[in-house]
Amino acid sequence: MVAGSPPVGRDELLAVLDEVMDPEVPVLSIRELGIVRDVDVDAAGAVTVTVTPTYSGCPAIQVIEEDIRAALAAAGHTDVRIRTVYAPAWTSDWISPAARMKLKAYGIAPPARAEHGALVQLMRRRLAPACPYCESRDTEVRSEFGSTACKAVCWCRGCRQPFEEFKSI
């Protein structure tokens, strides 16, 4: 940090992080996804960003860390530490209503409320999601595993198109 520059507020840092989009769901920022849990700046100007991964094996997490560093560096912050926390475990329930609308507009059905059922629960109990294109409920989940860890593959019988659903965990 350049000596003499004004002290940085938390809000300013959060605004910088609002511009960091998720590499796999580029319509949402990492804050909207709930990946950024906290940000802190100490008296010397060192920034600590606390993040939590969505899925354990999400390959995007390293890109996200690089993007955070790049965005903060562009705003003049080069002394950045990224702290990863696992508790509380990330849940899709942290995605805000506004962010859910963005997902739907992007063609991804937003996640339903996360279930906390039995340890072994075969057969999905809740209904298949409404089609993000035509709103039909005449849909089916083809596979709970899609192009990324966070998405399931669905099929709409109404408009005869495949679509993705953001999984709820």
Place this chain on the structure above:
Amino acid sequence: MTASPLAPSVVPGPSAAPNPLFELLLRLGDDRLVLGHRLSEWCGHAPILEEDIALANVALDLLGQATMFLRLAGEVEGQGRNEDALAYFREAVDFRNCQLVELPKGDFAFTIARQFLFDVYAVILLDALSSSKHGELAAIAAKALKEAKYHVRHSGEWVLKLGDGTEESHRRVQRALDDLWRFTGELFAADAIDRAMQEAGVGPDLPALRAQWETLVRDVVDRATLTLPLQAPVLTMRGGRSGAHTEALGHLLAEMQIVARSHPGATW
């Protein structure tokens, strides 16, 4: 041969006793690392596209979980080894995974049956570990449990489809269960490490988890019109937790570790 100047220092002292927390974390990490690698062998070879993607997804989750457990193991050990050092620069004898996960992938029925038996074990174990007195371990377990729950839904539904499917799919998945059963005893066999961890409130009472596991496994197996072996197997395979493995692990590690060992320190 001349006497080594280092000889006196290798006399085992009190510090030579294994750190039980390190060992426990290796067991948790190695199970997932090895099984994740086995699943990744299906990439490009699964019977249908959706399954190719599904198995690769589960493999990736397991690899991510292994990363978390092994990273913590390295920190607990305090010798400067990170998750990559533990994954790529240990020999088979130093791996602590159960033998169940290292067996070659077999046909699709074998992979699914093995995955189902492991996934049920995983949800029960992770559920117990999520209330561990070790905060970081509990946090990792709680996170991994969310993923294990949809893993078991995937493998369990496939057991139903294959068992209650065609004559051939039934025969193959039944044979897989029969072949795998003798490897399940090791999952619940507690040794001194497990007992020490249980007494410290860090690890679970492993033998006590077996009844719950069998109930959950039997429920799905019954619905799939399959049968579990009625009696305890004559020959119970175990030893993985202390480094005694089948020959399959060495071949797996050779493939998994070759790039890291050929180009140590490489980044891209």
